[in-house]
Amino acid sequence: MKPKVQPGKRVAVLGAGSWGTTFAKILTDGGADVVLWARRPELAREITEGRRNSDYLPGINLPVGLRATSRLDLALAGAEQVYVSVPSQSLRENLILAEPFLAPGAIVVSLMKGVERGSGLRMSQIIAEVLPINPDLIAAISGPNLALEIAKEQPTAAVVSSNSLETAQAVAMLARNRYFRSYVNTDVIGTEFGGVLKNLIAVAIGIVDGVGYGENTKASIITRGLVEMTDFAVAYGAHPETLAGLAGLGDLIATCQSPLSRNNTAGRLLGQGYGINDVVKQMQQTTEGLASVGPILDLARAKGVDMPIVEQVRQVLAGTLKPRDLAPHLTTDSAEPQGERTIDDEQAHGGAALWGSFKRTFDQLRHSGGRPRGD
Numbered sequence: 234m235k236p237k238v239q240p241g242k243r244v245a246v247l248g249a250g251s252w253g254t255t256f257a258k259i260l261t262d263g264g265a266d267v268v269l270w271a272r273r274p275e276l277a278r279e280i281t282e283g284r285r286n287s288d289y290l291p292g293i294n295l296p297v298g299l300r301a302t303s304r305l306d307l308a309l310a311g312a313e314q315v316y317v318s319v320p321s322q323s324l325r326e327n328l329i330l331a332e333p334f335l336a337p338g339a340i341v342v343s344l345m346k347g348v349e350r351g352s353g354l355r356m357s358q359i360i361a362e363v364l365p366i367n368p369d370l371i372a373a374i375s376g377p378n379l380a381l382e383i384a385k386e387q388p389t390a391a392v393v394s395s396n397s398l399e400t401a402q403a404v405a406m407l408a409r410n411r412y413f414r415s416y417v418n419t420d421v422i423g424t425e426f427g428g429v430l431k432n433l434i435a436v437a438i439g440i441v442d443g444v445g446y447g448e449n450t451k452a453s454i455i456t457r458g459l460v461e462m463t464d465f466a467v468a469y470g471a472h473p474e475t476l477a478g479l480a481g482l483g484d485l486i487a488t489c490q491s492p493l494s495r496n497n498t499a500g501r502l503l504g505q506g507y508g509i510n511d512v513v514k515q516m517q518q519t520t521e522g523l524a525s526v527g528p529i530l531d532l533a534r535a536k537g538v539d540m541p542i543v544e545q546v547r548q549v550l551a552g553t554l555k556p557r558d559l560a561p562h563l564t565t566d567s568a569e570p571q572g573e574r575t576i577d578d579e580q581a582h583g584g585a586a587l588w589g590s591f592k593r594t595f596d597q598l599r600h601s602g603g604r605p606r607g608d
């Protein structure tokens with residue numbers, strides 16, 4: 234049954250950085266009654282009274298009707314949908330604070346693109362772990378979504394993903410307007426991992442850009458990066474077509490080619506010779522890729538997935554690989570010529586990627602006493 238459009242539906246957005254504020258604008262412009270939670274009262278005041286968030290979205294006029302507060306209880310009171318956009322590493326602590334004020338039956342939507350250090354959990358998994366809600370009421374949104382472009386109302390699309398198609402549709406009905414279009418899917422694993430993994434490839438692109446390598450190098454990394462992303466996500470149960478969609482290829486393109494991307498920018502600084510500590514100091518905003526490299530490589534190892542580009546990003550971050558040496562070792566140090574093994578190879582010939590995924594499943598069954606691990 235298709236949900237009906239309900240203009241004026243009360244929603245909350247938690248996190249008043251660049252994406253949280255932009256998403257609050259998307260929802261308000263789509264007709265929802267939005268309250269945005271900012272940690273700092275002075276920022277909440279600037280948004281409500283001045284209709285600006287000058288630190289994060291310079292030059293953008295926020296819509297009339299968008300209210301902000303620094304009180305979580307007020308932001309969440311009566312909210313039927315709650316969109317969360319805080320740095321991934323702080324999600325757990327923020328959910329614990331929010332939980333007492335969550336309205337019964339509220340849908341909780343992750344806008345974030347990271348995994349938790351230590352646990353390696355995706356954001357929707359943390360939501361399911363911390364909040365006592367029906368897992369069908371959890372969703373995630375991802376896609377080629379550079380905040381400032383959307384805040385300027387440049388036409389953009391995204392994917393809303395939930396185990397429940399009904400939930401995804403209810404969210405997509407609100408998260409849309411004349412410049413923002415939401416598609417739906419039920420592949421939460423692929424949608425979330427797409428957003429996490431493209432950040433790592435964007436760091437690699439920034440690194441080679443900073444070194445001064447040109448378009449061939451970058452196109453090679455983007456293309457091989459998509460193979461790594463797909464291998465990884467499929468090993469965890471994603472559908473390959475999700476990685477070929479907005480949350481995979483679409484976001485990879487946007488993030489790798491835009492100077493607005495923080496991951497791309499951080500990589501460029503590394504490629505120009507700055508050390509990781511200087512880069513972290515210079516980045517004023519959340520740069521998820523830097524925190525995700527370690528957990529993603531741990532998860533890749535657990536499933537026997539090779540991620541040579543991400544591994545080399547880790548080495549550059551650790552200072553054990555010179556940025557200019559990232560590209561020559563693009564795919565592998567193997568002396569043997571390899572098949573290109575793109576998704577098309579797999580579909581056309583049932584090739585190595587399919588074999589890899591079969592072997593991983595087999596290995597997993599052997600090591601888990603016959604029970605494949607689900608989401």
Ligand SMILES: NC(=O)c1ccc[n+]([C@@H]2O[C@H](COP(=O)([O-])OP(=O)(O)OC[C@H]3O[C@@H](n4cnc5c(N)ncnc54)[C@H](O)[C@@H]3O)[C@@H](O)[C@H]2O)c1
Pocket residue numbers: 248249250251252253272289318319320321323327344345346347378379380381517518519521
């Ligand atoms: N900016 C984008 O273009 C964009 C687009 C899509 C997805 N995202 C994702 O959205 C998430 C948030 O990114 P952003 O761009 O809004 O980051 P940001 O750095 O612009 O803003 C982060 C916000 O979180 C607040 N914050 C920092 N630490 C906090 C804590 N411990 N508890 C609560 N709040 C805290 C900051 O004060 C700030 O308001 C990230 O996962 C990012 O990958 C960003």
Ligand SMILES: O=P(O)(O)OC[C@H](O)CO
Pocket residue numbers: 346376377378379380432435484487488493494495496497519520521
């Ligand atoms: O600025 P980044 O690198 O965090 O990228 C922002 C969005 O994820 C692009 O879709």
